[in-house]
Structures are given as structure tokens and as C-alpha cells.
Amino acid sequence: MFGSEYLLIPGPTPVPERITRVMQQPMINHRGPAFHQMYAEIVEGVKKIYQTEKGKVVIYPSSGTGTMEAAIANFVCPSEKVLAVSIGAFGDRLAEIAAAFGADVEKMDFPWGEAADPEKIRERLKMDTKHEIKAILVTHNETSTGVYNDIEKISATRENHPALLIVDGVSSLAALELKMDAWNLDVVLSGSQKAFMLPPGLGLMAFSEKAYEAYQRNTNSRYYWDIGRSLKFQEKGETPSTPPVTIYFGLQEALKMLEEEGLENVIRRHAGYRDLIRGGVQAMGLENVAADACASPVVTTIRVPQGHTPAEIRNRMREDFNMVVSGGQGKLADTTFRIGHLGYMREMDLLSCIAALEMTLKRLGIPVELGAGVKKAQEILLAR
Numbered sequence: 001m002f003g004s005e006y007l008l009i010p011g012p013t014p015v016p017e018r019i020t021r022v023m024q025q026p027m028i029n030h031r032g033p034a035f036h037q038m039y040a041e042i043v044e045g046v047k048k049i050y051q052t053e054k055g056k057v058v059i060y061p062s063s064g065t066g067t068m069e070a071a072i073a074n075f076v077c078p079s080e081k082v083l084a085v086s087i088g089a090f091g092d093r094l095a096e097i098a099a100a101f102g103a104d105v106e107k108m109d110f111p112w113g114e115a116a117d118p119e120k121i122r123e124r125l126k127m128d129t130k131h132e133i134k135a136i137l138v139t140h141n142e143t144s145t146g147v148y149n150d151i152e153k154i155s156a157t158r159e160n161h162p163a164l165l166i167v168d169g170v171s172s173l174a175a176l177e178l179k180m181d182a183w184n185l186d187v188v189l190s191g192s193q194k195a196f197m198l199p200p201g202l203g204l205m206a207f208s209e210k211a212y213e214a215y216q217r218n219t220n221s222r223y224y225w226d227i228g229r230s231l232k233f234q235e236k237g238e239t240p241s242t243p244p245v246t247i248y249f250g251l252q253e254a255l256k257m258l259e260e261e262g263l264e265n266v267i268r269r270h271a272g273y274r275d276l277i278r279g280g281v282q283a284m285g286l287e288n289v290a291a292d293a294c295a296s297p298v299v300t301t302i303r304v305p306q307g308h309t310p311a312e313i314r315n316r317m318r319e320d321f322n323m324v325v326s327g328g329q330g331k332l333a334d335t336t337f338r339i340g341h342l343g344y345m346r347e348m349d350l351l352s353c354i355a356a357l358e359m360t361l362k363r364l365g366i367p368v369e370l371g372a373g374v375k376k377a378q379e380i381l382l383a384r
């Protein structure tokens, strides 16, 4: 198969040429003036994406999971009670990390495919009259199920409860609306390889003043993840350890691209991707896991027709059409596959994906009317 693959997975996502080009710059001293200037510009740019003026931002050389661990190590004390709200594999992961650091984890699970019900969280917090719950852990966009949570509503359920709200925004930041200050969020995590259109390697974390106070009281062991060290180095425009400078070049360019397009337009664009993929998938007779009301703008999780496996569909799509989609995760591993529509995507790539999926179903003997999904996706596109 020639030509580069169509990469339709929920991270890593395609890297625009503009970003690839700036990442070819010669290496610079990470303790020199050029880096100082770039770093200051990047921190300001990232704060705009988080929509925070009051919050602080740290950037780690890490994947998204690193920032999950950083959030627990900095803001949750061993034996403190946390309410871990989970709607899928990544909600479970955050709960596991908290448990690994000795937190007293109370899980609040919702069925996979549904969003968390803010009212249930409100009820639980109301019962906690002694304010034993110190933090609520929640995923913004659950990449395993293709469902997003209403973080604004979840945040508001705290009313006067002092628990921190720690949000995994790894697959949502810069693609879904997220207003750190206006929604009163305490900690929000993200990673470079999703909506930032960068290679994997940078973990981003923003936190509020209230979270910083919790950090100062925190007795957890930490060194690499210690935000105090990061903030100290940030004052002189540096990071505590050697940063992946090349990805910083890319991030500087990505922030320019996001600014040029405008965050609102970026968010609208992703919602459009979702409608196109979901509409096309439904029209060809497949079932989406998420209901319309909570369907993710960045990833669609699709049930595999009975008698078939995710691997059959994925392998056919890759081998026959050069189209790379993801498998299912966790308890949906054997029954679903996922199409990522996140970051630097073109609508024509998504149309090609729908076309390739139809032909794949046909080749596998799964009943499908060729063109039904493509037609629906085209109609959705033209109706805008």
C-alpha cells in the first residue's frame, strides 16, 4: 500500500506539515535565551486554551498518564478520600492511580456508554457533611466509550463542598469547550498527541490557587512530578529537567494555528466531525455506543455486528484501504472499534473513512447498502 496511512485513531493524531516543519529546527540550549522566550510564550498560549487567567500551567515530558499521576501525587494525600467518577477505561485508570498512591478511593461507576449523572454526584456530596471527600476525579471525554461528561454541571454540584475537582482533559482540551476559571475547575490534565496536533511526549497540567494550597499541605512523595519545582524553574523560563525541545517548537506553532482558527471554531469543527461520522455510521446500519446527547466530538465508538470481531474490521480497513482505526478498550475490547476524529483532520478523510468502512463490511459479508453511509455523511456536510 503506498502513501501515508489515513490515521483515524484518537491519538496520536496527524501532525500538520506546518508543525512538522518547525520541528526540524536545529536544537537549542534549553537553558538559553531562545528557550526562555519560547517557554514564556507557550505558557501564556496554553493558559488561553485552558481559558484560565488565574491558574498556573506546568508542562511535563510525559504522556497523558504521567499527568494523571502528577495530579494525584501533587494534590491528593495518602489515605485521603477521593470520589472517582468513572464512565469508562480512563476513569478507571485515574481511580487506579489514586489507589496506587494510597488514597481512599470511592468509585462511582456509570454504565459504559453513558455520561455521569451530576445529580448522583450532588447527592453523594450532600451526604458528606463532614467534608471527608477531598477530591473528585472525573474524565471530561472518555476515549474508550466515546462519551463526554458535562464538566460545568459536575463542577457546580459541589456548591459549598470544598472538594477539588480534578479533570482528565487528555482527549478534550482544545477540542471540546472547557473553561477552567468560569467553571471553577481545580486541576485539568492534557497531552500533546491529541487536539494539539503534536507528536506524543508532552503532558500539560493546569491548576487553581485552591489546588495549589492543597499541594502545599500534601505529604505525598514526589520529585519528577513536583509542581513546586516546575514553578520555581518556570520563573526563569525553564523546566526542572531537560524538556523535549523539538515538541516545544511544535507546540509553539500549534498554539499559533489554534489562535488563527479561533478556539470556538476549533470546537465547532470537532462537533461537525462527530455529526458526520455518527450519521454515516448509523446510516450504514451500525450502532454507536454513545447516545446523541453525550456523544464525543473527538471519537466514535461503534459496536461490531454479531458474529464478527473488531480485529477483522480493523485489519481489513488497514490492509485493503490504508485506513487505520482503533480497537475497543477495557470491557468493550471484544465488541467495539473506534474512529478518532480529533485534531488535524480533513472532512474528506472522514468521508473516505465512511466509504472504506462500507466496503469493509461488504467484503466481510455484513449486510450493507454501498453508499448509504457516504450519502448521509455528504448530506450532513452540505447542510452546514
Ligand SMILES: Cc1ncc(COP(=O)(O)O)c(C=O)c1O
Pocket (backbone or CB within 6 Å): 010, 011, 063, 064, 065, 066, 090, 139, 141, 142, 143, 168, 169, 170, 171, 191
Ligand atoms: C481520556 C484519556 N486519559 C488519559 C489518557 C492516557 O494518555 P497517554 O496514553 O498519553 O498516557 C488517554 C489516552 O488516550 C485518554 O484518552
